[in-house]
Amino acid sequence: MKIIKRDGAIVDYDPEKIRIAIGKANKEVSDKEQASEKEINDIIKYIENLNKRRILVEDIQDIIEQKLMEFDRYQLAKRYITYRYTRELVRKANTTDQSIKELIDGESEYWNTENSNKNARVVTTQRDYLAGITSTDITRRFLLPEDIVKAHDEGIIHFHDADYFAQNALHNCDLINLEDMLQNGTNINGVMIEKPHRFITAMTIATQLITAVASSQYGGCTISLTHLAPFVRDSYNKYLKKYEERKLPKEQCEKFAKEDLAREIKDGVQTFQYQINSMTTTNGQAPFLSVNMYLGETEEYKEELAMIIEEVLKQRIEGMKNEKGVFITPAFPKLLYVLEEDNIHEKSKYWYLTKLAAKCTAKRMVPDYISEKVMKELKKNEYGEGECYPCMGCRSFLTPDRSISLGNVAKAKNYVPGKGKYYGRFNQGVVTLNLPDIALSSGKDMELFWQIFDERLDLCHRALQLRHQRLSKATSDVAPILWQHGALARLEKGESIHDLLHNGYSTISLGYAGLYECVKYMTGHSHTDNGKGKEFGLEVMQHMNDACKKWKEAENIDYSVYGTPIESTTYKFAKCLKKRFGTVKGITDRGYVTNSYHIPVFEEIDAFSKLKLESEFQRLSPGGAISYVETPNLQNNLDAVIELIKFIYENIMYAELNTKSDYCQECGYDGEILIDDNLEWYCPNCGNRNHDTLNVARRTCGYIGSNFWNKGRTQEIKERVLHIDNKDA
Numbered sequence: 001m002k003i004i005k006r007d008g009a010i011v012d013y014d015p016e017k018i019r020i021a022i023g024k025a026n027k028e029v030s031d032k033e034q035a036s037e038k039e040i041n042d043i044i045k046y047i048e049n050l051n052k053r054r055i056l057v058e059d060i061q062d063i064i065e066q067k068l069m070e071f072d073r074y075q076l077a078k079r080y081i082t083y084r085y086t087r088e089l090v091r092k093a094n095t096t097d098q099s100i101k102e103l104i105d106g107e108s109e110y111w112n113t114e115n116s117n118k119n120a121r122v123v124t125t126q127r128d129y130l131a132g133i134t135s136t137d138i139t140r141r142f143l144l145p146e147d148i149v150k151a152h153d154e155g156i157i158h159f160h161d162a163d164y165f166a167q168n169a170l171h172n173c174d175l176i177n178l179e180d181m182l183q184n185g186t187n188i189n190g191v192m193i194e195k196p197h198r199f200i201t202a203m204t205i206a207t208q209l210i211t212a213v214a215s216s217q218y219g220g221c222t223i224s225l226t227h228l229a230p231f232v233r234d235s236y237n238k239y240l241k242k243y244e245e246r247k248l249p250k251e252q253c254e255k256f257a258k259e260d261l262a263r264e265i266k267d268g269v270q271t272f273q274y275q276i277n278s279m280t281t282t283n284g285q286a287p288f289l290s291v292n293m294y295l296g297e298t299e300e301y302k303e304e305l306a307m308i309i310e311e312v313l314k315q316r317i318e319g320m321k322n323e324k325g326v327f328i329t330p331a332f333p334k335l336l337y338v339l340e341e342d343n344i345h346e347k348s349k350y351w352y353l354t355k356l357a358a359k360c361t362a363k364r365m366v367p368d369y370i371s372e373k374v375m376k377e378l379k380k381n382e383y384g385e386g387e388c389y390p391c392m393g394c395r396s397f398l399t400p401d402r403s404i405s406l407g408n409v410a411k412a413k414n415y416v417p418g419k420g421k422y423y424g425r426f427n428q429g430v431v432t433l434n435l436p437d438i439a440l441s442s443g444k445d446m447e448l449f450w451q452i453f454d455e456r457l458d459l460c461h462r463a464l465q466l467r468h469q470r471l472s473k474a475t476s477d478v479a480p481i482l483w484q485h486g487a488l489a490r491l492e493k494g495e496s497i498h499d500l501l502h503n504g505y506s507t508i509s510l511g512y513a514g515l516y517e518c519v520k521y522m523t524g525h526s527h528t529d530n531g532k533g534k535e536f537g538l539e540v541m542q543h544m545n546d547a548c549k550k551w552k553e554a555e556n557i558d559y560s561v562y563g564t565p566i567e568s569t570t571y572k573f574a575k576c577l578k579k580r581f582g583t584v585k586g587i588t589d590r591g592y593v594t595n596s597y598h599i600p601v602f603e604e605i606d607a608f609s610k611l612k613l614e615s616e617f618q619r620l621s622p623g624g625a626i627s628y629v630e631t632p633n634l635q636n637n638l639d640a641v642i643e644l645i646k647f648i649y650e651n652i653m654y655a656e657l658n659t660k661s662d663y664c665q666e667c668g669y670d671g672e673i674l675i676d677d678n679l680e681w682y683c684p685n686c687g688n689r690n691h692d693t694l695n696v697a698r699r700t701c702g703y704i705g706s707n708f709w710n711k712g713r714t715q716e717i718k719e720r721v722l723h724i725d726n727k728d729a
Contacts, residue, residue, distance in 0.1 A: 132163025155576025220393015560623025
C-alpha cells in the first residue's frame, strides 16, 4: 500500500507511524483513557484490510479518529484531533523560514539560479526576494484555493509571480506611453517633470521614467524610440539658432549644427545605455526593458528617428565594459527592429540600418526582428485594419485594439480618435498549463486526453479570474506614475482602474509549455513531421484559443494564448513530471521541458525550415510568442544574417538569432564558454570555472541572461543544436 502525503509525495505504508502517533496522544490522557495495544493493532489491521493500492494520509487520520471513538476513547480521540489540527496550523504558518534561511545563506541552487538576470547574493535582490517569499506565503495560505495551490506544487499548472500577488496593485508587462509623458509632462514622487527641450534631456528623463515604471510592476516594459525623435529636431533647431545668431553663412550654420547634434545624439544614447544598465529597480535588477525601433511609426520625424536607431545600434555593437574594462554583451535593453518596405531591400532608403542591425545581431544577439508585413496580416483592429506594434518585454503581445470606438478610456493626452492605441496598455498576468502532464495523465487515451485538457483549462481559468479580480480592486493611487501621470493612464486620484481591465484594453494570458513532449507522447511523432504530429499540435493550440475565445465572450476580458518564457519553471515542470510519472523515454528523461511551441533544441532542422514551420504555431499564440534560430559566430558571415532577416520579413511575425558572446576574465579568451557533462561552465582555454570571472550571455526564453542558470536550463542550453552551418544560407 502506498501513502499519498499532503505535498503529493508517494511513500510506502508504515504501520509503525500509526503506533507512534497514537502513542504520543496516549501520553496526554489518563491511563484508563489510553488505547490498548490490542486496540492499536485492531486499527492497523482495519486499515490494512481495506486493501487499498493508494490512500491519502488524511484518510488514515480520519479512520484513526473514528476507531478511537468506537472504542469509547473520546478524550484520546480529542487529543489526537487537537494534535492533528495543531500540526496543520504549524505547516501552514511556517512556510517561509526555510526559504528565507536558504536565500540568506546563499547556498540554495534555486535562489542562485531563479532568474538569470538577478544576482541573489546582493542586498537589493535579496530584499526583493525576501518580500517575494512573504508574498508567496500569503498567496498560498490566504489568496488561492487549495486545489490551485496543489496543482501549482505538483507542476500541473504554474501560477506565475506569486511573489508579487499579495499586493493587489501589481500587473505584469506593458507598453509605456512615453510620448504622453515627455510631451505633456509627468510627475515622479511628487516632483513635476515638464516637457524637455533637448534630446539629451529627454533621454535622461526617459531613463528615470522607465525605472519608476519598472518599479511599479513586475514584468517587462517597452518604449519606442519614435517618442524621442521630436527632441532631436528641438536640439538641432537650438544649435542652428545659436550659429544663426552669430551671423554665420547658412551652409556653415547647418554644418556646425549637424556636427553638434551628432555629438548630442551620441552622448544621449550613451547616457541612456549607462543609466538603464546601472540603475536598480525595486525588483532588484536593472529595468527589464525593450526598445522599439520602427520607422513606420512616424513620417514627420522619420529622419530623426533613423539617426537615433543608427547610434543605438553602433553603441550596442561596441558593447559595455565589464569590471576588467573589456567590452561585453549587456543583457538590457532588449532591442526590437521592425522590418518594413523602407528597410528590407538593398534599394530601400534605410537599408543601411538593416545592415547595421545584422552586424549588431551577429555580435551582440540583438536586435530581434518584427515583420511589419506578417504582423499586419495577423493583427487587425476592429475596423479590419492591420497594425504593427512592439511586444511588451520579451514576447507578450497585446491583442489588436478592440476598444477604438469606446474612446479615450485611459484619458491619455496624446489620444488620437479612431486610431488603434497600444502604448499605455498592459497585461494582467499569466497562468501556465503543463501540456506534457495532460498527455501523461491520459495514458495515450485520446478521449481521456481531451477530458483532462478541459479540466485543466478550467483550473487555469479560475486561477486567471483570481488574478483579474485582485487587480480590479486597485485604484490609481497605488501607482501614480502608472495610472495618474501618463505611463499607462491619466486617471483621477482614487479612480478605479477597473475599466482598463475590460473591452480588450488589457490582456490576461493563458500560458502553455511543452507542446513537443505532449505531441510526442500522444502520437509518437514530433510536431515537426508535417503529418500526424503537426496536425495534433495545431489541434492542441486551437483548443486553447477556443477556450480563451469562450471566456472572453462571457466576461469581456481579453484572454489570450501565451507561449510562456519559462526559465526556472522548465526545470520545475521536468522534475514534477518525473516524480509523477517516472522516467518516460523521450518525455521525462531530461531536466527541462520544451518552451511553448518550439521545436526541441536537440532536433536537427535547418533555420529556414524551423522558422517556416514555427510560424504556423506562432499564429496560434497571439498573446505572446517568439521563434529563434541557433547560430555559430556569424560576424564574418553577415550575408547569412541578412538572408535570415529577409526570410523573417516574408514568413514569420517575430524571431531572433541566438549566437554566443562570452569572455573569460582569467585568460582573456573571448570565444564560446562551454558546458561539461556535469553541467558546469568552463573556459576551454584555461579551464576557469569561477562564475565570478566568466562573462556568459545566452538567450533565455526571448531575452539575454548573464547570471547563469539552473541545471535544467543549463542542460537545455548544452543540448542546443545549430540551425545554420556558417557556410551558406
